[in-house]
Amino acid sequence: MSEHFNEELDIAGRIPSGVFNAMFEFTGSWLKDASDTQHLAFDGWFITLYSVGLTRSHIILQDAVKQEIPTAWDPPTLAGFIEKYGTHVITGVEMGGKDVIYVKQQHTSNLQTTDVQKLLKRIADERFSDVKGLFRLDSEETSQRDKLADSLVTMNHVGMDSNGFASHSVKEDITRIYKRRGGLESAQSHNQWLTMLPSAPDVISMSFVPITSLLNGVAGSGFLGHAVNLYLRYKPPIEELHQFLEFQLPRQWAPVFGAPLGRPRTEHRNTYLQFSLMGPRLYVNTSL
Numbered sequence: 001m002s003e004h005f006n007e008e009l010d011i012a013g014r015i016p017s018g019v020f021n022a023m024f025e026f027t028g029s030w031l032k033d034a035s036d037t038q039h040l041a042f043d044g045w046f047i048t049l050y051s052v053g054l055t056r057s058h059i060i061l062q063d064a065v066k067q068e069i070p071t072a073w074d075p076p077t078l079a080g081f082i083e084k085y086g087t088h089v090i091t092g093v094e095m096g097g098k099d100v101i102y103v104k105q106q107h108t109s110n111l112q113t114t115d116v117q118k119l120l121k122r123i124a125d126e127r128f129s130d131v132k133g134l135f136r137l138d139s140e141e142t143s144q145r146d147k148l149a150d151s152l153v154t155m156n157h158v159g160m161d162s163n164g165f166a167s168h169s170v171k172e173d174i175t176r177i178y179k180r181r182g183g184l185e186s187a188q189s190h191n192q193w194l195t196m197l198p199s200a201p202d203v204i205s206m207s208f209v210p211i212t213s214l215l216n217g218v219a220g221s222g223f224l225g226h227a228v229n230l231y232l233r234y235k236p237p238i239e240e241l242h243q244f245l246e247f248q249l250p251r252q253w254a255p256v257f258g259a260p261l262g263r264p265r266t267e268h269r270n271t272y273l274q275f276s277l278m279g280p281r282l283y284v285n286t287s288l
Contacts, residue, residue: 001020001040002014002015002016002017002020005017005019005020005023006020008205009205009206009207009208010091010092010207010208010209011088011208011210012210015030015229015232015233016030016033016232017208017232019206021033021235023042023100023102023177023179024040024102024104024177025104025175025177027235028235029233029234029235030232030233030234030235031233035107036106036107037104037105037106037107038105038106038107038109039103039104039105039113039116040102040103040104040105041102041103041105041116041117041120042100042101042102042103042120043100043101043120043121043123043124044098044099044100044101044124044128045097045098045099045100045128045190045194046096046098046100046204046205047096047097047098047182047197047204048094048095048096048204048205049095049096049097049197049198049201050094050095050096050201051092051093051094051095052092052093052095053091053092053093053207054091054092056091056209059089059091059209059214060214061211061214061215065085066215066218068081068084069081069215069218069219069220069221069223069224070220070223070224071219071220071223072220072223073223073245073249074223075227075241075242075243075245075246075248076242078223078224078227078242078245079227079238079241079242079245080242081224082224082227082228082231082238082241083238083241085211086211087210087211087228087231087232088208088209088210088211089208089209089210089211089214090206090207090208091207091208091209092206092207093203093205093206093207094203094204094205094206095201095202095203095204096182096197096201096202096204097180097181097182097183097193097197097201097202097204098179098180098181098182098204099127099128099179099180099190099193100178100179100180101120101123101124101127101176101177101178102176102177102178102179103116103119103120103123103174103175103176103177104174104175104177105173105174105175106173106174106175108173109172109173109174110173111172111173111174116174119172119174123176127178127190128190180193181202181203181204182197182200182201182202182204183196183197183200183202184196184199184200210228211228212224212225212228226248227245230244230245230248231244
């Protein structure tokens with residue numbers, strides 16, 4: 001699923017983007033989120049009114065930016081660069097609106113894939129096919145709307161949905177996340193939202209290029225690329241990134257495989273033989 005989102009954003013690789021993490025409300029490391037999740041799915045409306053983009057062949061970084069890249073593994077400087085400039089450069093923006101339902105199934109859930117698909121279809125039919133009334137929330141969803149609306153976490157400050165909310169089904173271990181962008185907040189039903197969308201479009205998608213792809217031949221770009229990959233993979237808080245990077249230096253805490261244990265023994269070539277610790281020494285004449 002993360003690869004699908006990355007393709008939409010013109011990002012290569014499998015590391016989840018900030019947009020993906022925000023949509024499904026992932027806040028842990030990549031491996032932890034993946035191990036806790038069984039299936040992901042979404043259904044909704046994506047309406048693009050217009051888009052703006054840059055020609056990638058003409059994108060270059062200013063020399064002042066390149067000069068801030070450290071030429072050695074310097075965690076405070078690397079963390080400061082990532083906090084200041086981010087990990088990707090925005091190259092395009094799509095304006096319009098989206099009304100989407102995201103479903104996240106935990107590994108502890110016993111529902112089959114077909115059951116999850118049926119659940120998503122039922123929820124989508126209720127939300128998008130209601131031509132006369134409001135999309136009603138049950139008491140559990142209503143109580144969690146305000147608490148979860150502010151819990152979205154994004155990387156690089158991209159992908160925040162100000163009017164999204166989430167609900168969680170404890171019985172089925174299924175998280176249902178409803179998100180809208182564009183339109184007016186006063187719109188309750190999906191059809192009302194559609195009529196208000198042209199007058200209040202919002203950013204619904206972006207395209208990016210990794211900032212490291214613009215650093216070919218720049219000294220220290222390898223260190224920055226490694227720091228960026230670690231940041232995206234493990235998602236430490238940006239204010240703690242320099243401390244996180246400090247512990248990524250290679251340290252030898254255990255013996256190297258195949259090396260003998262204990263202190264290395266050195267052979268001393270002496271001109272005498274010692275028979276005991278406290279006994280006399282026998283001199284050997286080596287000049288004969």
